Amino acid sequence: MKYRQLTKEQFDSLHKEFATFLATQSIDVKEWNLIKKEKPNVAEDEMNIFSDIVWDDVLTKTKYVEHYSKTSANLFKCDANQMHRIAIKVNWDINLLEQEGFEWLVKNPMDNSVDIFRGSKAYTTNRNKEIFDLIEKGSIISKGEIFEYFSQLIG
Incomplete structure (x- = not known):
C-alpha cells in the first residue's frame, strides 16, 4: 500500500465510486458481502487498492x-x-x-x-x-x- 486506507467516513462518502471500482472487477454487492464475510483479507486488499487510487488522484491534483x-x-x-x-x-x-x-x-x-x-x-x-x-x-x-x-x- 502506497498511502493509507481511507477512513470509514471517506469510504462512506465515496460509496458510489467504490461500487464502480468493484464492478470493474466483476464484483457485485452480493459477492462483495460474501468476500467481506468469508475472505476478509481479500476485502482488505480491495479497500487498500481503492484507497491508493483515490489518494493518487487527489494528490496528483493537489497544487x-x-x-x-x-x-x-x-x-x-x-x-x-x-x-x-x-x-x-x-x-x-x-x-x-x-x-x-x-x-x-x-x-x-x-x-x-x-x-x-x-x-x-x-x-x-x-x-x-x-x-x-x-x-x-x-x-x-x-x-x-x-x-x-x-x-x-x-x-
Whole structure:
C-alpha cells in the first residue's frame, strides 16, 4: 500500500465510486458481502487498492497545501518537479489558529514581529508521497490564495 486506507467516513462518502471500482472487477454487492464475510483479507486488499487510487488522484491534483500552528504558517506550492515553501513565524503571543490572529497576520505581514522565509526544493522521493506525508503531519489541501498573497508580498 502506497498511502493509507481511507477512513470509514471517506469510504462512506465515496460509496458510489467504490461500487464502480468493484464492478470493474466483476464484483457485485452480493459477492462483495460474501468476500467481506468469508475472505476478509481479500476485502482488505480491495479497500487498500481503492484507497491508493483515490489518494493518487487527489494528490496528483493537489497544487497547494498549508500547515498552521499557533505562531507559524507553512505554505507550500507543489509544482511537477519541485515544492516551493513560504515559512512565516510570528514572534509574539498571537494565535494563528484563531480567526483574529490569522486576520492580524494578513493585515500586518511586514510587521517587525513577522519573519518570512522562502525556499524551493526538488522532490527527494515521489511528489505525491511527499505531499501525502505533509497531509499526514497535519497539512491541509488549499486553493493557494494565501500562498500567492504572501508570494506577491515578498516578491
